[in-house]
Structures are given as structure tokens and as C-alpha cells.
Amino acid sequence: MVDTMREGWTELDGWTETEQAVAKEAFERAYGRAVERLVATVRDRTTALNSAESVWQLHDYLSIERHTMEGRFDFRLDGILFVFASLVKDELLTIKELTGLDAEKLAKIGAMSRF
Template identity: 80%
Template sequence: MDTMLEGWTEPEQAVAREAFDRAYSRAVDQLVATVRSRAEELSSADSVWQLHDFLSIERHTIEGRFDFRLDGILFVFASLVKESLLQIDELAGLDAEKLAKIVAMSRF
């Protein structure tokens, strides 16, 4: 078995993937709403460049945050729970130890 997948059953992997995709979709939806709002306020070249800079930062943040590798996914889930992009109950199906770790890490 691939060491990256050790400790993860196929059903857990499916739960993790679905939760991850759901949180990603929420993050993108939030970004789109923010961009729409900011775009309505564009009034100069400077405001366009500020929007560009904002988007560059957000792209870097989202690409860094959303890394689906099972060896680090508990940390990702804890961060997403802390940021309200994911709820613990959306991770139902993971074993109790994994859920406990996510809950504990999300408190810091």
C-alpha cells in the first residue's frame, strides 16, 4: 500500500475528498463575491491594480491552503474548520481519532 494512503480507508478517502471539494467551492464563491463587490468600486487605474494585487494574493493563499494530500489533510481540515469553510459534521465518516485531531487543531 502507498504510504501516503496508510490509515485511510476508501470510504474515508471519499469523505475527505468530498469535504475538501465542498470547502474549496465555498472559498471560491467567497472570492467571487468579494471580486464582484470590489469591481463595482473600480474608478481608476490604481483601483484596478489594487484589485489585481488582491487577486494575486488570494490565488497564492487558495492554492497554498487547498492541497489534497492525505499525509497533511488533517491540518488542512483543521484550518478550514477554523475559517468556517468546513463544518466538523461534514467530515462524518472519518474515524474518531482523525476527527478528534481536527477538532483539537482547529482550536489553535
């Protein structure tokens, strides 16, 4: 997980300290769920390993997942609404878990998560 949250963000940046804390906690919760989901999938796939080809397929899957997770779990407030919408859409996070963000941010996340 990449954490590029800058210290000292102010309300002028559009995020209160409370919102930043809510966002960080929700982000970390979703990351944990994504890791749990990945581990469960890998466990399932390893039971089907029966050839070199199946091992290489698992390797390819893990490479893709690593790339996807590293790109997705990049905590920057300037793009976090899109990340949250994606996480809600993929059921790694709920809108309710974002309670504490202002109504406009929640509405944007909710709208984007439907696409």
C-alpha cells in the same frame, strides 16, 4: 485545485477507502465554498473601482488569493488534517461534514481548528 491523491491508498496508510471518499468530498465542498466567497468579494470590490490604483489593488488581491488557494487546496492525505482544521476555522467546512472519518482524526481536526 491541485489533486495529488494517489490511487491505491490502503488502510496501512491510515486511511480507509471510506475515509478517503469522505475526505475528498469534504475537500471539494470546501473548495467550492472558497471559490464562491472569492467571487462574491471580487464582485463587491469591482463596484468600488474608480482609478488605476484601485484596479492594481484588485489585481494584487487576486494574485495573493490565487497563491493562497493554490497552496491551501492541495489534496494530500499526509497533511489533510491540517488543511481540514484550517477550513473549519475559516468556516468553509464543518466537523459534521467530516463524519465518516475516525474519531481520532475528528478530534485532531477539532482541536487544531481552535488555534
